[in-house]
Every structure is written in C-alpha cells, then in structure tokens.
Amino acid sequence: MGINLEDIHKSFGLPPTSVLKGINVTVNDGEFVAIVGRSGCGKSTLLYILSTLDQPSSGSVEIDGRLVENMDIGEVHSFRNMQMGFVFQFHHLLPELSVIENVLMPALKRNLAQQKRDNALKLINEFGLSDKINRLPGQLSGGEQQRVAIARALVMGPKYIFADEPTGNLDSTNGDIVMGLFKRFNQEQKTTIIYVTHDPTFASLASRQIHMSDGRII
Ligand SMILES: Nc1ncnc2c1ncn2[C@@H]1O[C@H](COP(=O)(O)OP(=O)(O)OP(=O)(O)O)[C@@H](O)[C@H]1O
Numbered sequence: 001m002g003i004n005l006e007d008i009h010k011s012f013g014l015p016p017t018s019v020l021k022g023i024n025v026t027v028n029d030g031e032f033v034a035i036v037g038r039s040g041c042g043k044s045t046l047l048y049i050l051s052t053l054d055q056p057s058s059g060s061v062e063i064d065g066r067l068v069e070n071m072d073i074g075e076v077h078s079f080r081n082m083q084m085g086f087v088f089q090f091h092h093l094l095p096e097l098s099v100i101e102n103v104l105m106p107a108l109k110r111n112l113a114q115q116k117r118d119n120a121l122k123l124i125n126e127f128g129l130s131d132k133i134n135r136l137p138g139q140l141s142g143g144e145q146q147r148v149a150i151a152r153a154l155v156m157g158p159k160y161i162f163a164d165e166p167t168g169n170l171d172s173t174n175g176d177i178v179m180g181l182f183k184r185f186n187q188e189q190k191t192t193i194i195y196v197t198h199d200p201t202f203a204s205l206a207s208r209q210i211h212m213s214d215g216r217i218i
Pocket residue numbers: 012013019037038039040041042043044045046
C-alpha cells in the first residue's frame with residue numbers, strides 16, 4: 001500500500017500552461033521522501049496532487065489501493081482528516097486559539113477532541129512546549145509555531161505527512177529540530193513522510209529523493 005501516480009499531467013489557466021508533464025511515481029508505506037528541484041519546476045503542485053489537495057488534469061492517483069477519482073468527496077475529506085497531516089512553510093495556525101486548541105483542531109472537526117486530548121498533550125510535551133500550552137501563536141517563536149503545526153499534523157495519528165518547505169522559514173537549528181521530529185515519527189510510528197525542500201542538507205536526510213525538472217521527474 002501507499003500512493004501511486006500514473007501519467008499525471010497538470011495544467012493551469014487559459015490558454016493552459018503545462019506544469020506537470022507525465023509523472024509516474026510510487027511512494028510506499030513507511031518511506032521518507034524528499035521532493036527537490038528548482039523553483040517553479042512543479043514540486044508543490046506534485047505534493048498537492050499526491051495528498052489529494054489538488055486534482056490532476058489527467059492521469060490517476062491511487063492511495064492504499066483505491067483510485068481517488070472513484071471516491072466521493074466526503075470519503076476523500078474523511079480520509080484526509082484521519083490519515084493525512086499537512087505542514088506548510090507558513091504554519092497557518094489560528095491566531096486566536098491557544099497551542100492546545102490549535103493542535104486539537106483536526107480532532108475538533110470530527111468531534112474527537114476529548115479522545116485525542118491525551119495524544120495532543122503528549123505531542124506538545126515531546127516537542128518541548130508543555131510550558132506554553134495556553135499561549136497564543138503570536139506569543140511563540142517561529143520555530144515553536146512550526147512545532148505546534150507539526151503536532152497538529154500528527155494529532156490524529158495519520159499514516160501520511162505531507163510537508164511543503166517545512167523548514168523554509170526557520171533558522172538551521174529549528175530546521176534541524178523539525179527534520180528530527182519527522183525522522184523520528186517515520187522510524188517509530190512508520191509514518192510515511194513526503195516533504196519538499198530547497199535545502200540539500202535537509203534533502204539528504206530522506207531515504208529517497210525525487211528530483212524534478214520542468215514538470216518531470218529526472
Ligand atoms: N494556481 C496556479 N495557477 C497558475 N499557475 C500556477 C498555479 N500554481 C502553480 N502555478 C505555476 O506552476 C509552476 C509550478 O509551480 P509550483 O508551485 O509547483 O512550483 P515549485 O517547484 O513548488 O516552486 P517553488 O520552489 O518556488 O515553491 C509555476 O510556474 C507556477 O507559476
């Protein structure tokens with residue numbers, strides 16, 4: 001099981017510009033994969049299609065043996081909420097909610113906040129934020145905010161984590177912390193991790209690198 005893309009094309013706009021030009025790739029369960037390549041080559045677009053956040057113009061996306069195009073929208077949303085965690089360059093925390101409330105957000109959406117509370121507290125503790133649990137995001141450093149975002153991505157115990165430049169906005173110390181957390185969850189929980197990065201050092205931590213150039217895997 002895992003994610004399998006076959007002959008994925010993606011175009012934007014009118015007239016259409018082709019951004020992904022025939023992508024074939026499989027990511028197996030438990031892999032730790034970096035997507036690398038120059039700015040504009042299609043990394044984020046590929047990550048969004050791998051994670052069902054965007055749809056291809058043509059080609060098929062199969063996740064855990066099922067074609068996404070055959071799933072109804074409710075099923076896709078539920079799968080995404082329960083099995084996928086997302087981390088972006090800018091953390092997108094809700095500014096009026098505390099650390100614990102932000103971490104529990106995916107659980108709140110499913111009425112599982114009570115059930116997931118212990119896991120949220122455990123993650124917050126592991127990420128060194130237990131003394132900041134009631135702070136608002138604006139009262140945290142950038143690195144701390146990104147750790148909150150990662151705790152939020154992990155709170156449901158997802159099978160997959162997708163991260164677009166998760167270290168792009170951090171200094172190298174905080175970047176190392178973030179990558180260390182990913183590596184640990186990959187090893188201990190077998191979470192499949194797929195991340196986009198510009199940083200060759202961070203890319204080299206992956207067990208496999210997908211190199212892209214102009215909409216293709218090279
Ligand atoms: N919604 C959109 N509408 C039109 N063009 C888009 C859209 N999203 C992306 N593109 C174009 O598709 C190309 C690939 O974009 P993408 O964001 O995947 O690149 P990237 O490799 O992630 O780049 P970066 O490293 O700068 O983040 C770019 O030329 C971009 O301008």
